[in-house]
Every structure is written in C-alpha cells, then in structure tokens.
Amino acid sequence: MEEGGIEMDIKNDATKNKLVFPGQVHETPDGGFLVTKLDDVINWARSNSLWPLIFGTSCCAIEMMSAADAKYDWSRFGFEVARATPRQADLIIVSGTIVMKMAPVLKRLYDQMPDPKYVIAMGACTISGGPFFYNTYSVVKGVDHIIPVDVYIPGCPPRPEALLHSMITLQEKIKHEPYFRKAKK
Amino acid sequence: MTNEELKYNITELLPAAFYDEASEFLTVIIPSEALLPLMKELRSKKEFDFDYLFCLTCVDWKDHLMMVYHLLSKTHNHTIVVKAKITDTVNPQIESVNGIWKTAELNEDEVFDLFGVKFLNHPNLRRLFLEDDWAGYPLRKNYTDEHMIKL
Numbered sequence: 001m002e003e004g005g006i007e008m009d010i011k012n013d014a015t016k017n018k019l020v021f022p023g024q025v026h027e028t029p030d031g032g033f034l035v036t037k038l039d040d041v042i043n044w045a046r047s048n049s050l051w052p053l054i055f056g057t058s059c060c061a062i063e064m065m066s067a068a069d070a071k072y073d074w075s076r077f078g079f080e081v082a083r084a085t086p087r088q089a090d091l092i093i094v095s096g097t098i099v100m101k102m103a104p105v106l107k108r109l110y111d112q113m114p115d116p117k118y119v120i121a122m123g124a125c126t127i128s129g130g131p132f133f134y135n136t137y138s139v140v141k142g143v144d145h146i147i148p149v150d151v152y153i154p155g156c157p158p159r160p161e162a163l164l165h166s167m168i169t170l171q172e173k174i175k176h177e178p179y180f181r182k183a184k185k
Numbered sequence: 186m187t188n189e190e191l192k193y194n195i196t197e198l199l200p201a202a203f204y205d206e207a208s209e210f211l212t213v214i215i216p217s218e219a220l221l222p223l224m225k226e227l228r229s230k231k232e233f234d235f236d237y238l239f240c241l242t243c244v245d246w247k248d249h250l251m252m253v254y255h256l257l258s259k260t261h262n263h264t265i266v267v268k269a270k271i272t273d274t275v276n277p278q279i280e281s282v283n284g285i286w287k288t289a290e291l292n293e294d295e296v297f298d299l300f301g302v303k304f305l306n307h308p309n310l311r312r313l314f315l316e317d318d319w320a321g322y323p324l325r326k327n328y329t330d331e332h333m334i335k336l
Contacts, residue, residue, distance in 0.1 A: 100332075101314070134336040137323035141334070 039179045046090075047174040048078040050118070050167070053089035055109065058096030060123040060157040067160035077167060086112040091170070092147075093163070097125040097132060098140045110147045118174070120166050121149045124156045131156070186232065186263050194232065199223050210255070212266040217252070220269045221280040227256060227265070228285045234258045235265065238282070241292035243300045245326045250277050250302060271302065278303040299324040 056064055067074050074080065083089040086109045098106060110117070121143050124130030129141035143149060150173060153166040186194070188211040192204055199219055205212040215223060227235045240255035250271040257264050271277045281304035282289045293304045294313040301322035304310055312319060321328050329335070 101316075134334050137328065137330060137333060141332075 040175075042179050043175045043177060046116075046179075047171040049081070050079055050091045050170070050174075051081045051083050051089050052079055052091045052093050053086050053109065053113070054082050054084050055092055055106075056095045057098060057102060058125065060095035060125070063157045063160055064093055064095045064122065064163060067163045072160040072164060074164060074167065077164065077171065079167060086110070087114065089113055090116065091118045091120065093120045093122055094126045094143045094147075094149075095122040095157075097130070098143050098146070099138045100140060101138070103140050103146050106143070107146050116177075118170055119143075119147055119149045119151075120163075120170060121152045122155075122163060122166070123158055124154060127152050127154060186261055191233075191263065191265060195223070198226050208266075210264045210266045212268060214268045214270065217269045217271045217279045220252070220267075221282070224254070224267070224282050224285055227267075232261075234260050236260070238286035238288055238292075241282075241289055241296065243296045243302055243324075245274075245300060245324065247326050248274070250274060250300060252279055252296070252302065254282070276303070277301065278305055280305050281307040283307055298322070301325065 056062075066072060068080075068082065079091075086092070090113065092110060092113065094106070110119070121127050125132065125139070126143040129136070129139050132139035133141055140146065151166045151170050153162050155162055158166075188206065191211055195202055195213055199215060199222075201216065201219065202223075203214040205214060213223075227233045235256035235258045237257040237259055238254060239257050240253070242253050244251045244253060252269040252271060254267040254269070255264070256267065269279060271279055277300075279302060281293055283293060283304070284306070290308065291313065293302075293307055294309075294311055296302050297304060297307075297310050298313045298315055299322055311317075315323070321330065
C-alpha cells in the first residue's frame with residue numbers, strides 16, 4: 001500500500017457492500033488530477049478578485065482608504081471593487097475599534113456575506129482592544145470574540161503597505177485552499 | 186460685560202457663590218439647589234443675556250459630583266462657566282435646565298446615561314447611548330463590570 005493512498009480490493013469489498021466493479025481503484029489523497037487543477041484555477045480567480053466590504057469604524061479606516069487610492073492602489077491586486085453591501089462582498093476588513101454596540105451589527109454584516117468569506121483584523125484595536133484594553137466599559141477586546149479572523153495586522157494604525165501585505169497574505173491562503181476537496185484531518 | 190462685572194452682578198444675585206478665575210472663563214461654583222434660579226436670571230436679564238449653552242457635562246470627584254455648564258452670550262460676547270456641586274453621590278439629582286435652553290435635553294440625557302444624575306422636570310430622561318438595561322453608570326470612578334480589565 002502506498003503512502004497516503006488507500007488501495008481497495010473491490011472484489012473483497014463487494015461481498016460486504018453488494019458493489020461490483022471490475023478492477024482496482026487507487027484513491028489519491030488530493031482527489032485526482034483534474035480536480036486539483038480546477039482548484040488551482042478557481043482559487044487563482046478567487047484570490048485575484050476579492051471584493052472588500054466598505055466597513056471602517058475609526059482611524060484605521062483612513063489608512064484603508066489611503067491603500068485604496070492612487071498612491072498605494074490596491075486594485076493592482078484585485079481589491080478595487082469595494083462593495084457597500086455585504087451580500088456582494090467576500091472580504092471584510094475590520095478597520096477600527098469595535099464597541100459593544102457595534103458588535104451585533106458586525107456579526108450581522110458577517111452573516112450576510114456569502115461563503116466563502118474572509119476577515120482581516122486591521123490594527124491594535126481589532127486584535128485586542130489596543131489602547132482601550134484596560135478600564136473600558138465599551139470596547140470589545142478583540143474582534144475574534146465576534147467573528148473568525150484570517151489575517152491579523154498589528155499597528156496603530158498599520159501603514160497601507162502593511163494592509164497590502166496582509167491582503168497578499170490572504171491571497172496566498174486562498175491559493176492553497178481546497179475549494180472542491182474537503183480538508184482531511 | 187467683563188469678568189469683574191459679571192462677578193459683581195452674580196454676587197448680588199447669589200452671595201453664596203464661589204469664584205475661580207484660574208482658567209480662561211470666569212467660573213462660578215454654586216450649590217446644586219441654587220442652580221435653577223441663578224440660571225433663569227442669567228438667561229433672562231438683559232445685561233447677562235446668556236442665550237447659548239454650549240457645553241453641559243459632569244465630573245465625578247468621588248466625594249461629590251460637579252455639574253458643569255458653559256454659557257455664552259451672543260449679544261454681549263461674554264462667557265461664563267457655572268459649576269453646581271451635588272453632594273449626594275448615591276442618589277444625585279438636580280433641576281433640569283431644559284426649560285431655559287432646549288439644547289440641554291440631550292446633554293442631560295447623556296449625563297444621566299453615563300453619570301446617573303437624575304434631572305428633575307426633564308421631559309424624557311432616558312439612556313442615550315447605552316442599552317436600556319445597562320447596570321451602573323460607566324463614567325463614575327467606582328464603576329466596574331465583568332468585561333472590564335483593571336490596570
């Protein structure tokens with residue numbers, strides 16, 4: 001038996017399952033050549049046209065806008081179609097402090113986004129509450145208490161280069177994602 | 186009116202007032218019971234004519250609460266700060282100035298929300314920013330809750 005692959009003798013199996021197949025099946029761990037390549041193509045297309053949701057709650061949003069403008073120009077990497085509705089977006093950049101009152105709104109926006117969806121936590125406030133970690137009654141101490149986060153960028157606020165880096169990191173993540181294949185444990 | 190003239194005229198109205206001139210504006214410190222009569226005079230008397238309340242807030246000094254009113258006269262172009270001392274921190278209450286300056290309505294809602302000062306004769310005293318079932322008043326020095334991490 002080769003490593004990772006499961007060699008099945010169908011004839012032996014058929015006695016249990018009443019299944020008749022002439023010959024042997026070699027299951028590869030990645031689900032076959034064609035599907036693997038389709039994954040690559042689909043992931044290439046998906047990762048290069050991520051549509052971010054317009055969602056900024058504080059000063060990090062200013063850096064996010066700066067990353068969108070002509071100087072830093074995130075459209076070079078396929079992020080230019082910023083959507084005002086979560087139903088058309090597949091990436092949410094949480095840029096700014098999330099307070100207790102904003103938390104249910106953010107959760108609802110995230111729930112309205114179609115799968116597959118991604119989250120970038122931008123800046124100290126979204127990672128941990130940042131400067132509002134101690135002695136605060138209103139700030140959520142980390143956006144990952146509310147929604148799952150794919151990429152964290154530290155900084156207060158992070159520079160647009162850091163945001164671009166995080167987006168490219170997210171693209172790398174998407175490119176190595178199994179789109180058709182289920183992740184095996 | 187200059188600060189000296191303001192001081193003279195207010196002392197005539199309310200001899201119990203204290204003054205503080207260390208800051209930019211003349212500050213009048215009064216007991217909370219004396220607030221409403223003084224404010225009515227400051228608004229209605231022609232030589233004061235404080236027609237604009239541009240800031241209303243509160244300060245928690247632990248042993249007492251201090252209401253702070255910033256008043257401006259657009260006709261005379263003079264400014265004054267009225268501070269009203271509330272000694273009861275358990276059940277603090279003071280007269281609303283909503284009847285004199287309409288803008289006080291939301292400001293007093295905010296102070297009630299965050300400091301818990303009850304404004305008497307306020308038309309609609311309610312939580313302005315926090316949820317209606319929020320327990321406690323977050324800007325009080327002794328406030329704490331289960332989310333709060335003390336340094």
